[in-house]
Amino acid sequence: MARLAVMAQFDPRGTLGPHVRRQVEALAGAVDELVVVSTSELTDEARRFLSGHSRLVERDNTGYDFFSYKTGLDGSDLDRFDEVTITNDSYVAVTDPSRVYAAMAAREADFWGLTETDRVKHHVQSFFVTFRRPALESETFRAFWADLEVLDQRSQVIRRYEVGLSRKLYRAGLRSAAYFTETDRDREVGRRRVRWWALRRTGMPRGRDDVALLRKRAREPWNPSAGLADRALDGGRLPYVKLDTLRYDPYGLDAGRLLDLCEQTHPAAFDRVRGFMADTARFYPPRPAEVLRPVPVAARPLRRFVEYGRA
Incomplete structure (x- = not known):
């Protein structure tokens, strides 16, 4: 071919x-x-x-x-x-x-x-x-x-x-x-991580409008490049890791931990990637529309159920 x-x-x-x-x-x-x-x-x-x-x-x-x-x-x-x-x-x-x-x-x-x-x-x-x-x-x-x-x-x-x-x-x-086929488990984790992102994006609701926005965001489809990025650790089932996921951590799932795990699991593929990201960081400032709010105190115990390499 x-x-x-x-x-x-x-x-x-x-x-x-x-x-x-x-x-x-x-x-x-x-x-x-x-x-x-x-x-x-x-x-x-x-x-x-x-x-x-x-x-x-x-x-x-x-x-x-x-x-x-x-x-x-x-x-x-x-x-x-x-x-x-x-x-x-x-x-x-x-x-x-x-x-x-x-x-x-x-x-x-x-x-x-x-x-x-x-x-x-x-x-x-x-x-x-x-x-x-x-x-x-x-x-x-x-x-x-x-x-x-x-x-x-x-x-x-x-x-x-x-x-x-x-x-x-x-x-x-x-x-x-x-190439990447989501399992039932992947879909469960993806949905859970979208809910986590929705909370981090919206903050704790203070009224009906906040509740409606939180529910709307929690129902959004996930982006596998971010929401399931750690499936790259599963024998390369997800065959890539996006640099934007590592730079911006768009779902708030601890991209630093993901990079550590990628270096351990795929040392050849990630050789000197950390240095590349440091050298180019000044060209990729945070995206204001994607900035997440701090984790609410009441939600902190839930972090371990969504972070990369844990869920």
């Missing part, structure tokens, strides 16, 4: 994190052609490394990852490939992509990813999506990339492009699948 991968890469320093180098090497070994589209002002050494493992394309830093995907796809002959993957450098891979491709070869789907989520609407998460011939040959797929516009807001990109791509393909009758 002939495969192409298009990887969106950005590093504000112009260099490459150690996990990105490993990701590039692993992808290059798993596909027939790897295209890296970089929006960094690359150092000479980083440019040599990427050029030695891929077809490197450099472009201005506009349009988020989706315009890097579009650039790589537009510059490739998609008719040559049975599967085409779009991915980025936003995660640490704990499972080799060759193993992922081999496992997914037996799954019936027109496009697939590492994970799916019901947040906003059901969709394949866009940091790794693979399209097979029925999707590649569809007018919907071609029109999506042809109509792509530069958007300035991350939330717009998520809704219109990450969620929107899957929704358009679903409406065209195409089927999706995901």
Whole structure:
């Protein structure tokens, strides 16, 4: 099976994190052609490394990852490939992509990813999506990339492009699948962690409006990248850990503990990742809309039922 991968890469320093180098090497070994589209002002050494493992394309830093995907796809002959993957450098891979491709070869789907989520609407998460011939040959797929516009807001990109791509393909009758399959236990833990997040996001309710908001948030779908991130410790069943999960701890589940456990369980994959995060922390300030409230005193005993590596 002939495969192409298009990887969106950005590093504000112009260099490459150690996990990105490993990701590039692993992808290059798993596909027939790897295209890296970089929006960094690359150092000479980083440019040599990427050029030695891929077809490197450099472009201005506009349009988020989706315009890097579009650039790589537009510059490739998609008719040559049975599967085409779009991915980025936003995660640490704990499972080799060759193993992922081999496992997914037996799954019936027109496009697939590492994970799916019901947040906003059901969709394949866009940091790794693979399209097979029925999707590649569809007018919907071609029109999506042809109509792509530069958007300035991350939330717009998520809704219109990450969620929107899957929704358009679903409406065209195409089927999706995901490498990570949630168990009943995963779903139980995911729901419990969403309730914990809802409490940390809303605070202890002081009136009817607070109670209504807390209940609404507690019913939201979970994002497996954050809500089930520690399933990466379970033999790489979740095949990645998102750097944003480690940086921002969006569910308040002790990301520091998660990083410690990842270094113990996957020492090769996480070699020097902690240093990379420290070196780049200044470029990734807290997101005001995602800041959590302190744990209410009455809820502190519940922490051990939700934290990474405990639930």
